[in-house]
Each structure stands twice: as structure tokens, then as C-alpha cells.
Amino acid sequence: MEFAEHRPYIPGDDLRYLDWKIAARTDRWVVKQFEEETNARAMIVLDVSRSMQWTGDPARLTKLAYAERLAAAIALLLIRQRDAVGLIRFDAALRSVVPARGQRAQWRRLVAAFTEPGGGSASDVAGALLQAGRMVRRPGFVVLLSDLLVDPEPVAEAARALRASGHEVLVLHVLDPAERDFPESAEALYRDPESLAEMAATPSDVRVSYQATVQEALAEWRAAIGRSGARYALATTDEPFGRPLRQLVGSNGRGAKI
């Protein structure tokens, strides 16, 4: 950021921007103002709940690992075009927050944050979105990466609020192919690692119905997010990162680019 001008101090201003040298020489309290050089500010909101740490095939990435790589790629992309990028990791609560910065070292800080703990037994997606909106003061971007194993309406409401604040909201729905196709063969008791909800099922008997149900749910998510004015993209962990990135990187409908 380049220095722009001084202005008189007003109580409540951030003391970090107080010009101490002028105060020492002239006993006047002024604060420095800077001319921002970034094009936009973005917050990446990453779901790190326990369900995200699951994979249906040991040969595939977990949903979290897949989402982290996507987040890193998005962040790098934004930083290189001089946008400020921040990160919110959440499960039932915020796990870690990295404020948006446009510096090159910011990417390393973001990646380092991926190693911080997570794995909570719930996902407060809506809360995390609203928090991200609050952290991006100017209208900017909020990118949500989550498996969205929650009810769509609160999330859609949060997205709608962010849109009302002028933010661009991008929702990336991360799904393991096994969650979509239910390829299990043996009858078993299936247990949700987060909610510990259980259900016995014979995949061969219910597979078709299950797949139909998943498609219904995805359609509902797409509709709900679409109604809120946000953008929605589905990413399965068996597909290359390029496809969801191409869905995200493009026209936002108002001429802006992520």
C-alpha cells in the first residue's frame, strides 16, 4: 500500500496508523491514510468438519484435502492478480482466521493455516459465511468450500445477506463420488461420523433410490444458492481441479472476474 495523506485523529481510529513521528515533533495527533493498490478482497471459507476428512476410496483425496488444494489454487490465483485473500476455517465454530492480504507471503500464511486443527462434529456454514462477510469490509468475494451436509436454507440465507452487502459469493460443493453413487456392496450399518446417525442398508437394494435422493439434494442446493444470487458449482474428488476452477474463474454476471 502506498501512503496517501494525513488527517486528524478521530477517537476509534486504529492506533496502528497513528503517525508517531509527527505527534512527537508537533504534538498533533494525525493518522496516515494509504492508497490501496489491490483490485478486490476475497475470503476463502473452508469447511474442516469431520465429514470433510472422509474419502470413499483410499486412493482418492479426502474431501478436505481436495478442498484445501482448491483453496490454495484460488488463493494463488487471486494473489497473483494483486487481490487480497483471506481464509476462514470452520467446523462448528471458527477454527482459524487469516485476514485478507495481497502480499506474496500471504499464500504461505494461508497454506500454513491448513495444518491447524479442525475436525469438529458439526458445520456452521451459515455462521462462517456471515463472519467472512464481516471481515471483508469493501464488497469483495467470498468463496465457500464445503460438503454442505447441512440444510440448504440457512446457508442460502447467509449467502443472500452477503449478496445484499455487495459481496460476490461462490459456493463450491465438494462431494466424494462414493457419496454420490453409493457403490458399497455389502449390507452394513452406515454411520455419519459427525452426527453419529445410523442407518442399515443393502446398497444393492437401495442404490438407485439413494442416487436419486442425492441428485434431488444437489438440485435443491443448486436452486437455493441460485435463488440467493450466489454461484454454485459441484466438485467431486475424483475429477481434476481444473474443472471446478474453470467454473469459478469466469464472468460473475456483472463483468467482474474472480
Add this chain to the structure above:
Amino acid sequence: MGFLAPAFLALAVLAGVPLLVHLLRRRVGRIVEFPAVRYLLRMEKEHSRELKLRHRLLLVLRVLAVVAVAIAAARPMARLTGLGHAPVAIAVLIDNSMSSGAVRDGQSVLEVLRSDARSLLGALTEADRAWIVTADGRVVGGSTTVLLQALSEIQPLGGRGNLPNATRRAIALARSGAPRASVVAMLSDGQQNAFDVVGDSTVAAGEVPVMALVHPHTAFRNRSVLAVDATPARWTPGGTVSFQIASPDSSAWRIALDGRTVARGTVGASPVPSPVRLTQRLASTSTGWLRGSVEVDPDELRGDDARWFAVRVAPPPSVAARNDAGPFVTAALNTLVDETRLVRGSEGSNGVVTVASADAASVRGPALLAAPSDPLRVGEANRTLTRLGIPWRFGAIARDQVLARDVTRASNSSAVALEGTQVRTRYPLLRTSAGGTALASDTLATAGGAPWVVAGANYVLVASPLEPEATDLPLRAVFLPWLLEVLSKRLGDDGRVLQAHPGEHLGGMDGLSALERPDGGLIALSGDRVTVPNAAGVYFLRRQATRVGALVVNAEAEESDIASQPAAGVKGASPFLSRITGRAVAQESDGGRWRTRVLEQSSGRSLLNVLLLMALAAVVLEAWVSRLSVASRSV
């Protein structure tokens, strides 16, 4: 419905496996971590009705598949009209009696029947069981290939066989093939007297259908030799041949002896009921056992164009008579000698038969012995019997007048001679255990309930003196032939001439080693009984290399009565079918319709393929239902 392998029904218990799995499905122990359980729960909530329905449908389909396979393994059969033929146990009864050898339009009746049988056998499947039964009661079973081979080897019998017995056997065989549908498929030339046999000629078929095929045909002129009799058994060297010929028109006949025609002639038209009876006196230049035949001109039925007889051409038997044999016996012997039926020989010489009183000294067998005239000589007579090894002895004298009874039931002259003979003085014969074995069949006649005339290997014993005071036998007209028969046949070396019909069972073959066929081949004998060969002809009885008699095999005269066969165009069942009682006894005259009706008796089919298809359909349906997109239609 029946099952060929009902034990496999036990497999049906496997149907409990899907049920068990269904009931225990909520008790699965394996836990799988799956974050998208919310989708499973939502699915169950949204599609619970369809899922339950589908689960039950899948359960039903799986149980159905298992049950269908289990039932199919048990090889079920059901009578379902209009669905082809079920496995059938079929006895193909072929009436190959002599009359089936008749040739019409260049083809024998048997060949036509064989063709129909072949067609029926060709329609059978591996699930069927079949046998071929011929009129002589022979049975062949096995695969279709074996049966077709056996069918091609069937030849017309030399006689009529025993169709009632063969029918009973066919019914029993068909019945043994249960639970297959049993049926007897009879093929016959329809000879109306086919069931006219000695003994029980009615057949109870019960539930086993009997479908007969009788082709209509036109009557033909059949010439036949109905009977022939050569007398005496020993020609010295001449004899007489009496025969009967039936012919619808005039026909030439000839008599052949040892292959040479020795007489010929012509007869006029004469139907079977009243044949022409002829007698020819002949003499032979050959000696030994000879085959003879009486033949008529060939016609469509060759089997009865010739009839066989056998004679032995040899010098007369030799006899030596003791004076104590009595004046009547001596006079009778003189007469027979004068007629060259006997010659006198020296007592004790080989082959010479002695006629004497039983009390005579130094008598040797073979001998015709009569009881002594003097009751005081009975003791001496019994000692003679003991010395000769004869297992009989004279009992206490009986002077009551009784009539002799023939116990041999034979129809020859000697038996007739003894039947009704008055007996005034007799010494009832008692069997002893010493000196040999006496059989009941040794007794030729009884008097007063006790043996009166008995015979053995080299003796004939009369329990009365052959004098008018003791019995009127010497005074009877048949005394001479009886005496000749005793001396030549029983005690001489005339040998035996047995008359029989093809397929009969004869006893009395002890001491014989083989039958010599007309072609010179031998049929080995073992035991006392023999089944008469099916081919007509003369079979010499062999004791090692020596001919000791002849078995003359001729068809029954009734078999030549083909005029009783149904004529072309005559409708209705053949009369012989009325002898068969049962649920379904029917006759067809067309081979195709007959085959259809035979197989219709098992209308229905094996459910094997149906059940396998059902099981397959259940499996396919199960696979389809389990992949059925209940929800996809609504997305």
C-alpha cells in the same frame, strides 16, 4: 402332478435363506462410516413405501427362484392339456405272430408295423422310458437307439406267441415307469383270434391306456397245412403221413422226407373250418431220424405253407417172450411179428425187450413184467423186482373188481387202452426206497386208488396177470397197440417225438444235451426245461452225438385263420381288444393318428423347463427390480 426325483424337493428349504436374510437384515454387525447418512435417511423417508414394496418384491422373487429351482430339480410332471407330451413310460407291444409275416403290396405286415413303431419311438424324448414287447413275451428296454436296433431285428414268430401274456407284461412294464404317464402302444395285424389262447385270455389294463394300431387291409387267399401226423414213430421202413390242407382254391401239395419229395398231389378248395384230410403211405430209403414236411403252393403268408413232422426209420424192435407171460401176450406178439412191427430176438441180447411174469427167473431189463398168476409166487416176484432195481413191490392180493384209471392225461393209444379197463385180481403196487427212485409220474394207471401200471427207465410193471381172469386188458382192442407202444417206445429205442408250438415251455429234457437245429447248429440244453424255438421246424434231440428223438415245432393251426382279420373299410375295434378291459382301450387304423393318441395319453409336459424359465425370470426380474429407478422418474 408327480415328481421323477422327489428327493430334490428337500432343496426347497433353501428358500428360507432369503427369508432369514430378510428377517436378520436389521441385525447387521458391520458398521461403515459414511458421512452422507443424511441422504440415506432422506431416501428412506421419501421412498420408504417404494422401498418396502421393493424389498418384499425382491424377497418374493428370490424365494420364488429358489423354490422353482428346487421343484425343477425334482423333475415335476403335470398333465396339462395341449402342452406337448409329458415323460411317458411306453411299452410298445408288437404282435409279431406268424400272421404278421404276410406280404401285401410287396411289404410284410410286420414291416409296416415296424415302421409305425419306429415313428413312435422317434417321437420320444430322453425323459421317456420305453420297452419293446413282442408276442412271445420277450422284452427289450433301453435307449431309443437300442430300441430301434431291437426293432429292426424282430422277425415274425413261427407261431402265434401268447399275446395276452405279452399284453400283461407290457402293461406291467408301462406301469413300472410311474410317475411317468403309462401307456401300452400295441401294433397288430388285427387277427381276431389273437387272444384265443389256452388259459386266461382276458387282460385287465386298469388305468394303463392301451392304444392299438390295426391297419385295414384286404383279405387274401391263404393256403395252409393245418396238421400233419406221421405214424408210427418208427418206420420199418414205411409209415403213414396224415395231413390237413385248407385252401380257398385248388392247390398243389407235396410231402418231402429228408429233403426229397416223396409224394405230391392236388387238393380242391376247402376253407379252414373244414380242411381236406389226406393220408399217404410212404416208405423211406434213408434210415435214422428224418425231417419231413408237407407243403402247399406259396402264398402271401409263407409261415403256414409248410408243416413239419419227424420219423425214425429203423428195423422193428426186438422182443423175447417167456412162456409164463401168458397165452394172450404170446398171441399178440406173434401178430406183431407177423406184421413186421416186431422181430423176435434172443433174451439178453442188446436191445431186446423181455416180456415175462415178474416171478420168472433170471429176467433182465428192459422188460415188461406182469404180476404172477399164482399168489404164492408174489414173494419171488418181489425179489426179482428188487434184483432188477425196480423201486416197486407187489402188495397183498386184492380181488375186488375195479376200473383202471389213466393218470397220465395223455391222449395216446396206450392211455386210452388203460382207461376203464376192468381189473379183478391185482397186487396193489407199493413204492420202496431201495433200488431206485420212484416218481409219481412213473404211474401210468391206477386201480382201486393204488398204482396198477407203472413204468421206469427199463421196465413196465403191471400189477395184474395179463389174463382174462385178472383183467380184461388182453381182451380189449387197444391191447395190441398198447403192447406195441410199450415195447417200442417205452422199452425199445424208438426215441421221443415231441410236438410243440413256438415259444412253449417244455419239460422232460433230462438226459438231453442239445437240440439240433434244422441248419445243423446246436442249442445247448441245461436242466429239465426248454423254451421251444420260435422258428418252425424239426429239432432233433441230442444226447451227446446221438439223435434220440425229435422236437417238432409247428405253428398253431388257428394262426392260419387269417380270414378273420378285419377287412379294409371295416370300422370299430378288433374283437380281440374286447378281451382287454381298462380305462382307455382304443384302436386306430392310421399310424399318424395312433401316434398322436398314444402321446396324448400323457398330455401335458414336464414342468422342468417351465420351472427353470420361471426361476430365470425371477432372477432377471430380481436384478431388474434391484436396479429399478424408483426415484429417477420423478427427478
